Amino acid sequence: MFSFKAFLPLILITSTAVDAIFVSRRTGKTTLSFATKINELGTLNVAERDRARAQAMKQGGQLGQRSSIMDSNTGVNYVVQVGIGSPATNYTLLLDTGSGNTWVGAGKPYVPTKTSRNTGEAVSVSYGSGSFSGEEWIDTITLSPSLVIRQQSIGVTSQASGIAHDLDGILGLGPINLTMGTVNGMNTVPTVSDNLHSQGTISKEVLGVYFIPESSSTTKSGELMFGGYDHSTIVGPVFYVPLTKTQLASDYWGIEQSISYGDDIIQPSTAGIIDTGTTLILIATNAFQEYKNMTGGTPDSVTGLLKITSEQYDNLKPLVFIVGSEPFVLTPNAQIWPRSLNTAIGGSADAIYLIVSDIGSPSGSGLDFVNGYTFLERFYSVYDTTKQSIGLAHTKFTFSENN
Ligand SMILES: *[C@@H]1O[C@H](CO)[C@@H](O)[C@H](O)[C@H]1NC(C)=O
Ligand SMILES: *[C@@H]1O[C@H](CO)[C@@H](O)[C@H](O)[C@H]1NC(C)=O
Ligand SMILES: *[C@@H]1O[C@H](CO)[C@@H](O)[C@H](O)[C@H]1NC(C)=O
Numbered sequence: 001m002f003s004f005k006a007f008l009p010l011i012l013i014t015s016t017a018v019d020a021i022f023v024s025r026r027t028g029k030t031t032l033s034f035a036t037k038i039n040e041l042g043t044l045n046v047a048e049r050d051r052a053r054a055q056a057m058k059q060g061g062q063l064g065q066r067s068s069i070m071d072s073n074t075g076v077n078y079v080v081q082v083g084i085g086s087p088a089t090n091y092t093l094l095l096d097t098g099s100g101n102t103w104v105g106a107g108k109p110y111v112p113t114k115t116s117r118n119t120g121e122a123v124s125v126s127y128g129s130g131s132f133s134g135e136e137w138i139d140t141i142t143l144s145p146s147l148v149i150r151q152q153s154i155g156v157t158s159q160a161s162g163i164a165h166d167l168d169g170i171l172g173l174g175p176i177n178l179t180m181g182t183v184n185g186m187n188t189v190p191t192v193s194d195n196l197h198s199q200g201t202i203s204k205e206v207l208g209v210y211f212i213p214e215s216s217s218t219t220k221s222g223e224l225m226f227g228g229y230d231h232s233t234i235v236g237p238v239f240y241v242p243l244t245k246t247q248l249a250s251d252y253w254g255i256e257q258s259i260s261y262g263d264d265i266i267q268p269s270t271a272g273i274i275d276t277g278t279t280l281i282l283i284a285t286n287a288f289q290e291y292k293n294m295t296g297g298t299p300d301s302v303t304g305l306l307k308i309t310s311e312q313y314d315n316l317k318p319l320v321f322i323v324g325s326e327p328f329v330l331t332p333n334a335q336i337w338p339r340s341l342n343t344a345i346g347g348s349a350d351a352i353y354l355i356v357s358d359i360g361s362p363s364g365s366g367l368d369f370v371n372g373y374t375f376l377e378r379f380y381s382v383y384d385t386t387k388q389s390i391g392l393a394h395t396k397f398t399f400s401e402n403n
Pocket of ligand 3: 286289290293
C-alpha cells in the first residue's frame with residue numbers, strides 16, 4: 001500500500017487540501033484534484049487483471065450487467081474522496097469511466113443523514129469478477145464545496161465482492177446506458193455527471209481527465225474537470241472524434257483507432273474504448289503478436305508484461321495511435337512501465353517492461369482495444385456526453401522521459 005497525495009498546481013502551492021478546488025465563475029467549470037494509489041499484489045498480475053476486466057466488459061448478459069470488472073487487487077487505481085450526506089461522511093471511491101452506477105458501503109458503512117432517503121428498490125451490478133448488490137438511496141454528494149449534487153441516486157451495498165478492501169465504492173463516470181437494468185423500477189439511473197448538468201451546476205455535460213505520470217516519487221495524481229476541459233493542462237488543441245457506433249465498444253466511451261509501430265500498421269482501424277479503470281494498453285491478439293515480434297519482448301510470467309533488454313529499448317520505435325486523422329504518438333519511454341513502480345507490480349527493479357498487452361481475443365470482436373491509464377497519463381482525455389464525442393490532447397507529459 002502506498003500513501004497518496006494531491007497534485008497541487010502552482011497557484012495553490014500553499015494549500016494542503018487533498019481536493020483543492022478551482023472554480024472559474026466565468027465559465028462555470030470546476031475541477032477537483034484526485035489521487036491514486038497502488039494496491040497490494042493480489043492473485044492476478046496486472047496484465048491478467050486488465051484482461052479479465054476487458055473480457056468481462058465484452059461479455060453478454062444485459063447491457064447493465066456488462067459493466068467493468070472492479071477487482072482492483074493489482075493495479076493503479078485512481079480514487080477520489082467524496083462526501084455523502086449532510087453532515088457529510090467521506091468515502092474513498094474508485095474513478096471508473098467504465099461503469100455508470102455510483103455506490104458506497106464496501107469499506108466503511110454508509111451513514112444516513114437528514115439528506116438521505118431510502119428508495120427501497122434493489123440495486124445489483126455485476127462486474128465480471130466482482131459484484132455489488134444492495135438498496136438504492138437518494139442523497140447529496142459533495143465532490144467539492146462548489147460541486148454539490150442534490151438528489152443523487154446511489155447504491156448502498158449490503159454485499160460487495162471483488163473490490164479492494166480499502167475502497168468504499170465506485171464513482172461511475174461511464175455513459176448512463178451502463179446503468180440500464182441495475183435498479184428495480186428504473187430504466188436507467190442518472191449519473192453524477194448527468195445530474196451536475198441537469199441541476200445547472202455545469203453548462204455542458206463534459207468531463208476532462210488529466211492523469212499525471214509517475215515520477216520518481218511514489219505519489220501520483222491528476223485532476224478531473226466537470227463541465228469542460230482544463231486549458232491550462234493541455235498543449236495544443238483538443239482533437240475530437242465521434243463516439244463509435246460499433247457494438248460492444250459503443251456501450252462505453254468507445255472510439256475508432258488504428259495502430260502503427262514504426263512504419264508498420266499493426267492494427268487497421270477498429271473499435272475499442274478509453275477506460276480509466278484499466279492500467280495498461282490492451283490491443284487485439286493479432287496486433288499484440290506483431291508488436292511482440294517487432295519489439296523482441298519476451299513474456300514475463302510474474303508481471304504478465306513483455307520484458308525487453310536495454311538494447312531492445314534503444315531500438316524501440318514509436319507506437320502511433322491514429323484517432324480520427326490525428327496521430328497520438330507513444331514514444332519508447334511512454335511504452336514502458338514506470339521503472340519506479342516495477343516492484344509494485346511484482347517485477348524486478350532494474351527490468352524494463354512494456355505496457356502494451358494482449359486483450360485476449362483477435363480483432364473484429366467489437367471491442368478490440370482498451371486505452372487505459374498508461375495511455376491517459378500521456379494524453380488529456382475529454383468525455384463529451386452533450387456532443388457524443390471524445391477528445392484527446394497533448395500535455396506537457398506526452399513526450400516526457402520520466403519512466
Ligand atoms: C472530508 O474530506 C475533506 C477533503 O479532503 C476534508 O476537508 C474534510 O475534513 C473531511 N471530513 C471528514 C469528516 O473527514
Ligand atoms: C441508450 O439506450 C437506448 C435504449 O436502448 C437507446 O435508444 C440509446 O440510443 C442509447 N444511447 C446511447 C448513447 O447509446
Ligand atoms: C512472430 O514471429 C514468429 C516466429 O518468427 C512467427 O512464427 C509468427 O508468424 C510471427 N507473428 C507475427 C504476427 O508476425
